[in-house]
Amino acid sequence: MQLPAATVYKAWTTEFDRWFAAPGSVLMTGRVDTPFFFETEFSLSPDQPLQRHPHYGRFLALVPDRRIQLTWLTGAIGTKGAETVVTVELIAAGTGTLVKLTHAGFPDQGSMEGHRQAWPMVLEQLERRYMA
Numbered sequence: 001m002q003l004p005a006a007t008v009y010k011a012w013t014t015e016f017d018r019w020f021a022a023p024g025s026v027l028m029t030g031r032v033d034t035p036f037f038f039e040t041e042f043s044l045s046p047d048q049p050l051q052r053h054p055h056y057g058r059f060l061a062l063v064p065d066r067r068i069q070l071t072w073l074t075g076a077i078g079t080k081g082a083e084t085v086v087t088v089e090l091i092a093a094g095t096g097t098l099v100k101l102t103h104a105g106f107p108d109q110g111s112m113e114g115h116r117q118a119w120p121m122v123l124e125q126l127e128r129r130y131m132a
Helices: 005-013 109-131
Strands: 035-042 051-063 067-072 084-093 096-104
Touching: 005 067, 005 084, 005 096, 005 109, 096 109
Parallel strands: none
Antiparallel strands: 035 051, 051 067, 067 084, 084 096
């Protein structure tokens, strides 16, 4: 990413509402052992209205500007109610940051594949929103 690690870290710990969550839906303090909640807003197809999709979790480990680890729990079109673990490693790369994201603990192959396809778009959205 063309963003400094401190910006990416803040985006993941206290600013989900700036780049990912539906406006007004975030409950998050960004501290270890604290829960979070937010909703995303999207349509499953172009002819359907926007729907809100809840996300729950808690922060497991935080190393400022270097590492974020959290649980991630969504509904039927996400983790199917399974509590998964997301680890985001931030590595300084010149004026930007190399972001390594791993996500584990899916209930089935379909859920894993859906997230594999979605995460690159989600990370592109993070960068685009902060670069604007």
